[in-house]
Amino acid sequence: MLDIKQRISEILAEIIPALDSGEIKQMLEYPPNDEMGDVALPCFKLSRILRKSPIQIAEELAGKIPADPKIAKVEAVSGYLNFFLDKEEFVRDVLSTALNKGNEYGSRDMGKGRNIVIDYSAPNIAKPFHVGHLRSTAIGNSLYRIFNFLGYNSIGINHLGDWGTQFGKLIVAYKNWGSKDSIENGGIKELMAIYVKFHEEAEKDPSLEDEARDWFVKMEQGNEEALQLWQWFKDISLKEFQKVYDLLDITFDSQAGESFYEDKMPPVIEELREKNLLTESHGAMIVDLEEYNMPPCLIIKKDGSTLYATRDITAAIYRKNTYDFDKCIYVTGAAQSLHFEQWFKVIELMGYDWHDKLVHVPFGIVSLGGEKLATRKGKVVLLEDILAEAIKKTLKIIEEKNPDMDESEREEIARQMGVGAVVFSDLSNNRIKDVSFSWDEILNFDGETGPYVQYTHARTCSLLKRAETDVDPNFDASLLTTKEEFRVIKTLYLFPDIVVSAMEDLEPSIITRYLVDLAQDFNRFYHEHSILVEDEALKNARLALVLAVKHTLANGLNLIGLSAPERV
RNA sequence: GCGUCUGUAGCUCAGUGGAUAGAGCGUUGGACUCCGACUCCAAAGGUCGCAGGUUCAAGUCCUGUCAGACGCACCA
Numbered sequence: 001m002l003d004i005k006q007r008i009s010e011i012l013a014e015i016i017p018a019l020d021s022g023e024i025k026q027m028l029e030y031p032p033n034d035e036m037g038d039v040a041l042p043c044f045k046l047s048r049i050l051r052k053s054p055i056q057i058a059e060e061l062a063g064k065i066p067a068d069p070k071i072a073k074v075e076a077v078s079g080y081l082n083f084f085l086d087k088e089e090f091v092r093d094v095l096s097t098a099l100n101k102g103n104e105y106g107s108r109d110m111g112k113g114r115n116i117v118i119d120y121s122a123p124n125i126a127k128p129f130h131v132g133h134l135r136s137t138a139i140g141n142s143l144y145r146i147f148n149f150l151g152y153n154s155i156g157i158n159h160l161g162d163w164g165t166q167f168g169k170l171i172v173a174y175k176n177w178g179s180k181d182s183i184e185n186g187g188i189k190e191l192m193a194i195y196v197k198f199h200e201e202a203e204k205d206p207s208l209e210d211e212a213r214d215w216f217v218k219m220e221q222g223n224e225e226a227l228q229l230w231q232w233f234k235d236i237s238l239k240e241f242q243k244v245y246d247l248l249d250i251t252f253d254s255q256a257g258e259s260f261y262e263d264k265m266p267p268v269i270e271e272l273r274e275k276n277l278l279t280e281s282h283g284a285m286i287v288d289l290e291e292y293n294m295p296p297c298l299i300i301k302k303d304g305s306t307l308y309a310t311r312d313i314t315a316a317i318y319r320k321n322t323y324d325f326d327k328c329i330y331v332t333g334a335a336q337s338l339h340f341e342q343w344f345k346v347i348e349l350m351g352y353d354w355h356d357k358l359v360h361v362p363f364g365i366v367s368l369g370g371e372k373l374a375t376r377k378g379k380v381v382l383l384e385d386i387l388a389e390a391i392k393k394t395l396k397i398i399e400e401k402n403p404d405m406d407e408s409e410r411e412e413i414a415r416q417m418g419v420g421a422v423v424f425s426d427l428s429n430n431r432i433k434d435v436s437f438s439w440d441e442i443l444n445f446d447g448e449t450g451p452y453v454q455y456t457h458a459r460t461c462s463l464l465k466r467a468e469t470d471v472d473p474n475f476d477a478s479l480l481t482t483k484e485e486f487r488v489i490k491t492l493y494l495f496p497d498i499v500v501s502a503m504e505d506l507e508p509s510i511i512t513r514y515l516v517d518l519a520q521d522f523n524r525f526y527h528e529h530s531i532l533v534e535d536e537a538l539k540n541a542r543l544a545l546v547l548a549v550k551h552t553l554a555n556g557l558n559l560i561g562l563s564a565p566e567r568v
Numbered sequence: 569g570c571g572u573c574u575g576u577a578g579c580u581c582a583g584u585g586g587a588u589a590g591a592g593c594g595u596u597g598g599a600c601u602c603c604g605a606c607u608c609c610a611a612a613g614g615u616c617g618c619a620g621g622u623u624c625a626a627g628u629c630c631u632g633u634c635a636g637a638c639g640c641a642c643c644a
Binding site: 026029030031033036042044045047048050054062076078079080122124161164165166169213258281282283284285286293295296297298300301302303305308332333334335336337338339341362364365367373397402417420428429430432433434435438441443445446447448449451452454456458459462463464467497501509513516517519520523524526527528529530532533567568 | 570571572573574580581582584586587588589590591592593599602603604606607608609624625636637638639640641642643644
């Protein structure tokens with residue numbers, strides 16, 4: 001597919017000797033509305049270089065543009081040089097590219113041979129999987145798919161929170177208030193209950209905290225009783241997490257959690273010592289970061305046990321050796337920004353030149369009725385419950401609208417759309433924004449939602465099915481002349497660049513919002529014009545457009561982790 | 569106190585330094601004998617937190633300020 005800005009910048013470079021085509025391409029933009037043209041060059045910056053008024057420059061340039069089959073006309077309007085594309089050429093080019101590439105439309109091989117490690121989801125063992133974890137999971141999964149689509153080799157890691165002092169707390173809680181039966185029956189909810197109980201009791205009796213720390217020290221020393229309990233808690237949790245991942249249709253390449261690095265930390269600590277980075281402070285071992293304006297990075301606590309920074313540093317070195325990553329991406333809450341800044345700096349101080357390949361991708365916090373989610377206080381909404389509600393609601397709608405659909409299909413589609421609604425909503429806003437969880441909002445299927453885009457996709461499928469004939473790839477592009485059709489095609493043209501932007505900004509919401517735009521453009525066209533018309537040539541041309549939209553919606557939905565069912 | 573992030577329509581949010589700041593929800597009024605109405609059209613609704621500055625041009629960049637969120641040593 002022709003790169004329109006590239007082509008125009010090359011043409012302009014011929015008649016503006018002062019600039020090369022790369023510089024000119026940077027200056028080109030898409031005008032705010034179709035009446036102004038398809039690509040524009042604002043001439044204000046040229047004014048200084050050429051020592052003429054922008055208006056004069058635009059007019060002179062307009063007169064010098066050579067005839068080009070891709071460009072229908074050029075206009076100078078108050079300092080802007082506006083290019084109008086030859087519609088027929090453009091329509092043919094965009095649609096045949098989208099049709100040829102099909103479910104590959106928008107993909108590239110720009111990342112060929114490069115590994116991208118993405119660390120996401122990472123729920124804590126023995127704690128419930130709640131709305132907060134959804135963000136990391138959904139964003140990470142989407143980035144995983146986006147990088148793969150662009151030819152990179154994504155490696156998804158679920159860095160499970162399966163090690164640390166909270167297990168000491170859990171062991172103490174279990175010994176005091178738990179029982180084998182209640183945990184077996186209650187699962188994570190029961191584990192959470194005794195964890196909450198621990199914090200309530202610890203407020204009255206702070207010695208419980210010390211007891212918990214002791215148990216974690218025992219774990220690190222290989223105490224059998226402690227490790228058995230730990231393994232048990234872990235098994236129960238993993239089983240429940242898997243249910244959520246199955247619903248979300250998410251898999252990982254590795255589930256090596258924090259405990260995996262337990263035996264890999266001592267050499268790293270030794271390395272830090274050898275490189276003279278460790279200092280003792282208040283009985284703990286730290287890396288001093290004062291000259292970088294940061295608080296120290298704690299490596300070993302005064303009781304000899306390790307911290308998450310120790311594990312993160314160890315894991316990064318391990319991953320570099322194992323995967324030789326081009327980037328190692330951490331999808332976690334913005335609250336942890338300082339932590340990542342600190343240990344990224346430690347990696348740099350250790351002399352590793354790949355420190356700049358470590359990337360923190362932060363996201364805003366999820367609050368609940370103005371308060372933040374807190375496992376320790378039991379103030380959470382379980383993701384499992386949200387997904388179940390969304391699926392239930394979808395099922396009800398399908399039963400009303402599509403009563404003839406058979407039960408197994410109905411249930412599968414309800415899952416795809418219910419889950420889709422929740423994930424889509426999570427990926428709608430810029431990830432850095434805080435979100436306030438609301439049942440009403442997450443279960444609202446009207447407007448800019450996952451169901452809206454999925455419905456539009458199903459609508460394209462329905463049209464293609466009703467046509468009862470395959471789209472002839474030799475469609476007549478000259479028949480697609482309405483402004484609604486051209487609008488859709490311009491939006492289709494943007495898709496490959498949209499995917500790259502989402503990758504560069506590590507921002508899945510760019511794709512989410514694009515899908516809404518495309519669906520809106522398509523629905524407007526659909527409403528204005530009949531597609532299954534008598535005229536075979538016109539019908540075929542419009543169906544080509546429908547098919548291109550179908551591919552693009554499906555590809556985009558896939559990139560944000562949603563299914564694109566053919567019927568809904 | 570220091571640091572980071574956020575502040576745009578009643579609400580939730582878009583907006584690569586460029587032309588008249590855009591969507592959805594909600595409100596009001598329309599469009600189904602018609603390809604799937606989970607759709608579409610229209611109206612109303614804005615001192616882009618505030619004040620300076622840079623620029624031919626600022627919602628966008630800089631400085632200050634206010635408000636909110638988050639973080640700042642043995643939790644992750």
